[in-house]
Amino acid sequence: MKIAPSKILVVDDQPEIGWLFGKVLGEDGYQVLTAGTGEEALAKIEKEHPDLVFLDVKLPGQDGIALLRSIQKSRPKQLVIMLTGHGEVKTAVEAMKLGAYDYLTKPLPNDRLKIIVRNALETVGLSREVHGLKQEASKRWSWDRFIGGSPQMQNVFELVRKVATHDVTVLLRGESGTGKELVARAVHAESLRQAHPFVPLDCATLPEALVESEIFGYERGAFTGALDRKPGRFERADNGTLFLDEVGNLAPHAQMKLLRVLQEGEVERLGGKEAITVDVRLIAATNMDLEDLMRRGAFREDLFHRLNVFVISLPPLREREGDLELLSKYFLEKFNRDLNRSAAEISDEAMAIMHRYAWPGNIRELQNTLKSAVILAGDSILPQHLPVRLLNGHGGTQTQLETWNASERHGEFLSVQPASRAAGVKTASMKQVAKNAERDLIVETLGNCHWNKAQAARQLGVDYKTLYNKIKAYRITQDPEP
Numbered sequence: 196m197k198i199a200p201s202k203i204l205v206v207d208d209q210p211e212i213g214w215l216f217g218k219v220l221g222e223d224g225y226q227v228l229t230a231g232t233g234e235e236a237l238a239k240i241e242k243e244h245p246d247l248v249f250l251d252v253k254l255p256g257q258d259g260i261a262l263l264r265s266i267q268k269s270r271p272k273q274l275v276i277m278l279t280g281h282g283e284v285k286t287a288v289e290a291m292k293l294g295a296y297d298y299l300t301k302p303l304p305n306d307r308l309k310i311i312v313r314n315a316l317e318t319v320g321l322s323r324e325v326h327g328l329k330q331e332a333s334k335r336w337s338w339d340r341f342i343g344g345s346p347q348m349q350n351v352f353e354l355v356r357k358v359a360t361h362d363v364t365v366l367l368r369g370e371s372g373t374g375k376e377l378v379a380r381a382v383h384a385e386s387l388r389q390a391h392p393f394v395p396l397d398c399a400t401l402p403e404a405l406v407e408s409e410i411f412g413y414e415r416g417a418f419t420g421a422l423d424r425k426p427g428r429f430e431r432a433d434n435g436t437l438f439l440d441e442v443g444n445l446a447p448h449a450q451m452k453l454l455r456v457l458q459e460g461e462v463e464r465l466g467g468k469e470a471i472t473v474d475v476r477l478i479a480a481t482n483m484d485l486e487d488l489m490r491r492g493a494f495r496e497d498l499f500h501r502l503n504v505f506v507i508s509l510p511p512l513r514e515r516e517g518d519l520e521l522l523s524k525y526f527l528e529k530f531n532r533d534l535n536r537s538a539a540e541i542s543d544e545a546m547a548i549m550h551r552y553a554w555p556g557n558i559r560e561l562q563n564t565l566k567s568a569v570i571l572a573g574d575s576i577l578p579q580h581l582p583v584r585l586l587n588g589h590g591g592t593q594t595q596l597e598t599w600n601a602s603e604r605h606g607e608f609l610s611v612q613p614a615s616r617a618a619g620v621k622t623a624s625m626k627q628v629a630k631n632a633e634r635d636l637i638v639e640t641l642g643n644c645h646w647n648k649a650q651a652a653r654q655l656g657v658d659y660k661t662l663y664n665k666i667k668a669y670r671i672t673q674d675p676e677p
């Protein structure tokens with residue numbers, strides 16, 4: 196798709212910058228306008244409606260941030276890219292938070308300028324097009340396997356897109372299973388380093404004794420067992436991206452070592468003689484409260500500030516409006532395909548249960564849940580194909596997370612049929628949980644079916660008599676709900 200942008204406005208008090216843009220972008224057929232002051236810029240924006248504005252953060256009189264605010268007042272959808280000098284990255288990041296699409300650091304490499312302009316204009320073209328489509332289609336945005344139609348996730352995608360082409364360190368925060376690694380890979384895949392390696396380093400599972408050899412690598416004979424030389428993770432990530440996963444779990448000693456590499460930009464293999472310069476973009480992820488760790492002295496403040504540059508927080512699944520359906524549909528199709536099954540749908544009852552549940556393990560938990568359900572179900576995923584913890588699922592997420600971790604096995608699926616399955620549940624409290632859940636489920640299904648027991652029994656996948664006995668056993672009555 197070729198999008199024909201017409202006008203680009205360059206706001207900078209140095210005329211040579213405008214000239215340079217005109218030259219470079221003119222080659223690609225863009226019309227470049229210039230303005231030297233904020234006033235001039237506002238007037239040109241008003242009159243010419245440029246597709247894209249480049250805005251210097253330092254202007255005489257009014258600074259770029261203030262001008263950005265004025266532009267956003269008069270034309271809220273104006274696409275703006277900030278121009279910064281060295282040492283102004285913080286301001287640029289602030290501008291992006293205010294809604295600037297991106298920023299560029301001067302001096303400007305021509306090739307990068309063209310890529311950024313093209314991406315920016317394509318994105319706008321794309322979002323205009325999507326806007327015009329039906330709601331259903333516009334809900335879904337994916338880089339192949341990345342699902343999220345909720346405003347919360349659209350925002351994440353936007354941040355990923357904005358930050359990807361810069362070498363800024365990214366810190367990903369979010370509960371377990373929210374997709375931090377997926378985002379890290381997306382940032383890399385969208386970056387100018389995409390052709391170079393993405394190297395993950397899981398700090399949670401890295402034994403203290405291996406930290407140095409993993410990070411720095413070693414020469415043959417550096418220590419007993421070093422039979423051959425091995426490059427470290429930093430070296431392997433050279434020109435690419437190093438992903439420090441679960442960085443909150445890094446041992447103190449390792450934190451110090453890491454900090455040193457980040458400060459010096461070079462590594463030395465164990466037993467090696469010279470320092471090797473490395474060019475690595477860092478992405479770190481954590482589900483821990485780093486601020487709290489710092490207060491307790493378990494995480495170094497200087498390292499924290501090195502990592503805490505551009506933060507992307509992944510919202511928990513329960514806060515993503517509408518994504519449960521999109522993700523469920525996606526996983527249903529995926530697992531049918533992968534496992535050669537034919538569960539055509541998720542029943543309304545099962546979906547209702549999934550809606551009430553808090554998903555402490557987030558997307559990963561949903562994924563596992565649907566995988567099991569697809570295996571257990573026939574044509575349709577019914578409540579009894581869901582793990583028992585879901586059936587009890589309203590409240591406290593911490594407890595639920597514990598339950599989730601403890602019960603990620605088969606054999607804990609609620610069966611509404613006589614207690615054969617329940618007998619396999621190990622502890623008394625699990626039995627009670629299952630019972631409560633079962634009772635809730637029956638009450639709800641009866642309510643949905645206006646107390647038509649035959650219909651409720653069908654929905655629950657049990658025979659009429661079983662349901663009748665359960666209603667009696669649980670003393671469920673047809674009280675009108677308040």
Ligand SMILES: Nc1ncnc2c1ncn2[C@@H]1O[C@H](COP(=O)(O)OP(=O)(O)OP(=O)(O)O)[C@@H](O)[C@H]1O
Binds near residue numbers: 371482
């Ligand atoms: N938006 C999404 N669309 C599709 N799949 C997703 C999405 N988010 C996460 N997943 C999938 O869910 C699983 C968990 O994601 P990921 O490993 O990225 O999470 P995480 O935040 O790193 O979790 P943890 O803290 O447990 O390491 C992965 O299999 C991932 O592919």
Ligand SMILES: [Mg+2]
Binds near residue numbers: 375376440
């Ligand atoms: Mg992870």
